[in-house]
Amino acid sequence: MVQCMKRLILFGISMIALSGCSLVKQKTPTATPTPSTVQAVQPTPVPTPEASTIPDTNIATQGGTVEKTIPKQATIKTSKGEIVVELYPTDAPNTVQNFLAKTKSGYYTNLTFHRVESWVIQGGDPVGNGTGGGKMPTELSARKFEIGSLGVARGGDINVSNDSQFFICTDDCSWLTGQYTNFGKVTKGMDVAKKMAVGDKILGITAK
Template structure:
């Protein structure tokens, strides 16, 4: 009886070995790339984290893609605010008066809007709805940070005007051109806001009043004295 020979196990063809090796290498490279991408995402800081002040709803910081600046080149080149036109804003409160300079030549769009609102008595009786250790904010007819005058204005900035203690600036949402009536006054320097918010004035008298404001304190009247 003839004995059938068992076929020996054939070695995998060379081409098959190459395919298997290529799959292994590709899998390793993919795993490495995925791990590196995850690492980069974990190391990257949260976007806009530094600008989640001045306002939860109306002043979240976002980078401005299109910014206007004031047109007074002579004042800019002079390097100080003594060379530019100033109007006086008087905010009367139950604690006393807050007086601020605003700069219509450096910030024409913003100051024109603010003075229009003040002249129409829009601000009279509105509250400072947000009071924190570094900022106070008011000018919202809703009283909760969500309201405005019914329109918005284009963001403008000026390199002479910084977010330092006493600065008066417009609050806005995460989009640049969304300021309307809400404004803030800084109790502390906030340089991370420079270039992204429209600083248009500064308090020249009454910062001790600003420091004492509490949530719900009212602007009894807001008056403009033009020079």
């Protein structure tokens, strides 16, 4: 009898223990929060720079560089006849401009050919002995000096030429190439040039 009572008591304790376990409140799992929608940040628009108001100074002139029309032929009137020369403004622009300015002003009228040799005649000196006239830069080129070439006289400095004295080659003068300003050539009247003598006058020079 006592044995039966012990068994009943043990059975009851076991049931109470099991009931206690089931009474433990099950913790409801916390729901994983739905991530909030992140609003994309729109980049601040970069303002487009305004067009520069500085005018373009590198605008090509329509038709290219405009060059003044200048005479390319001159007639030297002498006491022995006329000598017609073609001018080279491309090779010696400053020399040609200077020569034309002097012809227009009448600078050469009544001056003489003060030097005459077997291969050259030289004139245009206001003093008449080869010492007169001013100075200007020499304009050298690769154009060959030959019979009929029109050149500018100069002294010992190759970079400095006379601004009024000119010469005409009446024979071979190729050694002058690259040493003196070559600004023209006789196209008519070479026979007149070869007849010149010291003291013969330049009656005037015209250009067209």
